[in-house]
Amino acid sequence: MLEINMDDVIAVIQSITPQLIAIAVAVVLGIVITIAVNKHTVANTANRKLIHSTSWVAVGIAAIVAVALMLAGPLNSMITMATATKHELSQDTINSTNELAVNIEREGITLLQNNDDMLPISNPGNLNVFVWASTNPIYGGTGSGALSDAYDTTSILDSLHDAGFKTNDELTKFYTDYSTERGAITVTSADWTLPEPPAQTYGDSLVQDAKDFSDSAMIVIGRIGGEGLDLPTDMNAEGTTYNENSSDYKDFPEGTHYLELSQSERDMIDLVTSNFDNVVLVYNGANAFELNFVNDYPQIKSVVWAPHPGQAGFQALGEVLNGEVNPSGKTSDTFLNDLTNTPSWNNFGNFPYDNVQEFEVESARGVRSPRFVNYVEGIYVGYRFYETAADEGLINYDETVQYPFGYGLSYTSFSQSMGDVTYNDGKVSLDVTVTNTGNKAGKDVVEVYSNPPYTNGGIEKASANLVTFEKTKSLNPGESQTISISFDDDVLASYDYKNAKAYVLEAGDYGISIRSDSHHVIDSKNITVSDTVTYDTDSNTHNGDKTVATNVFDEANGDVNYLSRANQFANYAEATAAPTNYSMPDDVKATFTNNGNYDPTKSNNASDEMPTTGAKNGVRLIDLRGKSYDDPQWDSLLDELTFDEMDTLIANAGYQNAAIKSIGKIRLSDVDGPAALKDNFTGVSSIGLPSNIVLACSWNKDLAREFGQNIGDMAHEMQVSGWYAPSVNIHRSAFGGRNFEYFSEDPVLTGDLAVQQVLGADDRGVYSFTKHFALNEQETQRNGQLCTWADEQAIREIYLRPFETIVKADGDAQAMMGAFNYIGNLYASAHTGLNNTVLRGEWGFRGFVETDYFSGTNYGYQTGDQAIRGGTDAMLATTSTTNHITDKSATSVKAMRTAAHNILYTTVNSWRYADGEPTESMAAWKVAAITTGVVLGLLLAGLEVLAVKRFLSRRKKTVEVSSAQ
Structure with a gap:
């Protein structure tokens, strides 16, 4: 999604050009007429003045008509949304949201290291907090995921104070005097500056005062990301902007990236660790x-990961540090010693x-x-690669991975005991x-x-694949809880896009393990699949598919050499090399299309019959609430829609569902974003x-459900019907700009949590x-006609998996x-393969699909006809x-009718229609515009009448003078 920027402004100007x-x-004609009609061309003064006045009245009428056309046409939706109540x-609701935010952060904070049991600090006292980021932490990302500034935030220092710590005010002042703002990150530009006072500017007295204040120190390292721009993989690349903190050295020497320490940060850590042992x-x-780098500093005893907490969540940090909260977070991504050593x-x-x-476009x-x-990495994304590569001897795991996926420490210890694994009637069960x-x-x-069993050169398979997960309740010392796990065996299947062109569960032994993280196995037991199962018939589809899943994305494979496990990843160097x-x-x-060459008439079907439009059947939208998608009454309703009404519904869906008065469809509000509700036009945002x-x-599904329910509660108070979330793309790279709003490198963790958000909102x-x-x-060139090449196995097993999970759990009346x-x-x-064959055909989705932000003129490849x-x-x-x-053929109108059906089915089943047909008065701005137009029209008419009267008066006087002579 995009925030308002210059592209938007230009698009608006283009629309009203x-x-x-x-x-x-x-205006030009009025000026020309005024100049041309003078005493040399029209000697009669009365005639000349009448022409002058009439021409300018005509200019005024033309201006009023043009403005009316702007307001009724291209600016209608925008002004309606901007002036909405x-x-x-x-x-x-603010209080309950803040409480939930703290609860989520309490369980999301992840303890990565805790040498000598430095944490918790059970008797909080004085604490030196170092690094500029401590005074300007990261609360959330930028772009559609940004937070509102209308609400108070709990800072890191606030959190520490509330938890009983007293922080060094002298250090805080030192940082705030240095800078109060970090570089600005927007959708289209970024200043990646990391303000950090050079170590030599601290001064001996400041350091000595800090040592006198406390023998303990905390260091805060902050990094931000956002929509539109990925994090820099080369801080010295052309176009990467940041300000140095010193003229004596470069903060980021050649070959360094944004996700490692700057020189100023490293110097500061040297300073702190040389003066503090804890x-x-x-x-x-x-x-x-x-x-x-923490391995180089034995003084750094504990490492805590505290990701974006929202506006209140930082309260949890102090509670974790003082032991009031026992951290239970687990990493959602693999932390590497060197991020340049990734397959991507x-x-x-x-x-x-x-x-x-x-194909270039202006x-x-x-x-x-x-x-x-x-x-190029195919299915070997994140831990799937590192675990498999280690098993195959390609990498030394300990040298490559610092913190595995699913890793996190606690202030207590746990044991996990795995019961028998049973495999009956396609169901795997264990306690x-x-x-x-x-x-x-x-x-x-x-x-x-x-x-899973792997055959060298056969279907690609990772040696570790998260199948499912559950979080325990809070267990007291000595207390136990038994978690019952069960799943269908077809989730163990792999997609074979080369031979079977279907999901295949190969015969052999499957290791089912419980692990403390992706790398450390607690216990493992085998189940045996006796015969290979290929899911390629209507009576035997994969994972409840409505139709057989077979190759849909052959053309997306491209001419790419994908990474293969064959012969211990023998093609690694070649496959992962730069293009x-x-x-x-x-x-x-030959088949590439954008707005420059797309012609809708070339895909028209001559056998299509024109659907009925504009019928008078008397059906109202509310009559369809609760009825099935295939209920015959839908045809009666859809027959009533005119071409223009369907076009309005389809074309004007930015942050809203347009109103269709004839069937009782009111305008509904759909808003950003993944961590809050943001009305980009009224300016109202949730916390x-x-x-x-x-x-x-x-890793808490219950919290995810509460998250969705809380979004729903806020939506009711804000009169919002649709939520532009959750965001479930995969962390293919650590440098993804929107990794903050996406969940993980793993599709199962992503899908199982995101589906709870959807279900919660649907509640x-x-x-x-x-x-x-x-x-x-990736954000880089996301709207630059970016051709994404991937093999079908990776597309289905990794990138579509979270979407599939959500749709199969609740694909009815969603979007x-x-x-x-x-x-x-x-x-x-x-x-069509993605949106119809897979989404609607295989998965059974019943709802509507909307584009991301639509700026077809600027981006050069979006067009409603093709979509x-x-x-x-x-x-x-x-x-x-x-x-x-623009195309009014039978093929086009049939597609419009389907689109209208999908949109209306979702909206009528939203909460806005729960209590009967809602009413909607005319927008205040429209009343004002009509009133103003009428007044101006009458004024111009009055001026023209006055001009004519004066003309007649002058002509009468002229005639009388002539007669007298």
Whole structure:
């Protein structure tokens, strides 16, 4: 999603250009007539003045008509949303939201290291808090996931004070005097400056005063990210902006990136550790950071990961430090010693094609031309690669991985006992008993993994795959809880896109293990699949699919050498190397489309019959509430819609559902974002919850359900019906700009938590737009005609898996937001295979699909005509660009009718229709505009009447004078 920026402004100007031109032409004509009609051309004064006055009255009428056309047309939606009634949250809801935020952060904070049991500090006292970020921490990301500034925030220092710590005010003043703001990060530009006073500026007295104040210290390292821009993989690359903290050295020497220490930070850590023996380091960021430097400093006893807490969540940090809360978070990503040693490192970023001049488009930000990104690692994303590569001998695990996926420490200890694993009638079942063997109450997580049988050169399989997980209740010392686990065996299947072209559960032994994290096995037992099962018939589909899942994305495979486990990853170096060929192949060119070459008439079906429109059947939308998607009465309702009404519903869906008065459809409000509700037009926002990365680290499904329910409660008070969330793309790279709002590198952890958010919101009648569908794992060039190449196995097992989980749990009367990128060489929101074959056909989705932010004129590849034929129903547009349907053929109108059905089915089943047909009065601005137009019209008419009267009076006088002579 986009915040308002120059692209938006230009798009608005472009949409009203015809009316502006009309006004300009009218004014010019008025001036020309005024100049031309003078005493030399029209000697009669009365005639001359009448022409002058009439011409300017005509100019005024033309201006009024043009403005009216602007207001009724391209500016209608935008002004309606901007002038809508502002609905604020009640104090009770603010309080409950803050309480939930703290609870989520309590369980999301992850203890990564705790040497010598430095934590908890059970008797809080004086504490030196070092690093500039301690005074300006990260509360959330930027862009659609940004938090509102209308609510108070709990800072790190506030949290420490509330927890009984007294912090060094002299240090705090030193940092705030140095700077009060970090670099600005927006959707289209970023200042990556990390303000940090050079070590030599601390001065001996400041350091000595700190030592006198306390013998303990805390260091805070902060990193931010946001929509529109990925984190810099090279801080010295062209276009990367940041200010140095010293003229004596570079903060980021050549070859360094944003997710490692700057020189100023490293110098500061040297200073702190040389003066303090008991140091706790807090990492306040959403992206996995290179924390291997802690091994160089034995003084750093404890390491705590405290991701984006929202506006109140930081309260939990002090509670964790003083022991009031026992940390129970687990990493949602793998932390590496060197982030450049990842399979995706060379294939994440900006890769422009060098032979696509014919597809270049002019935009507000210059010429845009197609890009590409190769998902070369296939299914080996995150821990799936590191565990498998270690098993195959490709890597030394301990040298590569610092903190595994699913890893986290506690102030107590637990044991997990795995009971018998039974495998009957396609169901795998086991019990896991968790016992608190320590001396402090706490929670633990049961993580269940599978290790499938692998044949060298056969279907690609990772040796560790999270199958399911559960978090325990709070267990007192000595207390136990038995967790019952069960799952269908088809979740163990792999997708074979080369041979079977279907999901396959191969015969052999499957290791089912419980682990403390992805790497450390607590216990493992085998189940045996006797015969290979191929899910390729209507009576034997995979995971409850409505139709057989078979290859849909062959064309997205591209000419890419994908990483393979064969022969101990023999092709690793070749497969993961940076691209060398930047040319789009001719066969790809032949089917590549953007707004420059797309013609809807070429895909018209001559056998299509024109649907009925504009019928008078007397059916109201409310009559369909609660009825099935296939209820025959839908046809009667849809027959009533005119072409223009369907177009309004489809084209004007940016942050709203448009009103259709004839059927009782009111305008509904759909808003951002993943951690809060933000009305970008009225300016009303809810208070912000912690980012999804925190929820992922909590591994707590119940908290995720509460998250969704809380969003629903706030939506009711804000009169919001649709929520542009959750965001379930995968952390393919640690440098992903939106990793804060996405959950994890793992699709199971992502999907199982996100689905609870959706169900929670649905408990309150709010429909969720799960996003971004699909393969939107980077921000770089996301709307630059970005061709994403991936094999079908990875697409299905990794990138579509969270969406599938959500749809199969609650795909009824929900919504889906498309992605900016292309899949292969076809725009995701026009990809029939994705939106119809998979989403609706295989998974049984019943709801509507909306584009991501629609700016077809600026981006050059979005058009409503193509989108509705590709299975997308609504355009997230706030003004007129290429979002309206231009083709009126039977094929097009049939697609419009389907789109209208999908939108209306979801909206009528939302909470706004729960108490009968809602009413809606005319927007105040429209009343004012009509009133103003009428008044101005009457005024101009009056002026024209006055001009004519004066003309007649002058002519009468002229005649009388002539007669007298």
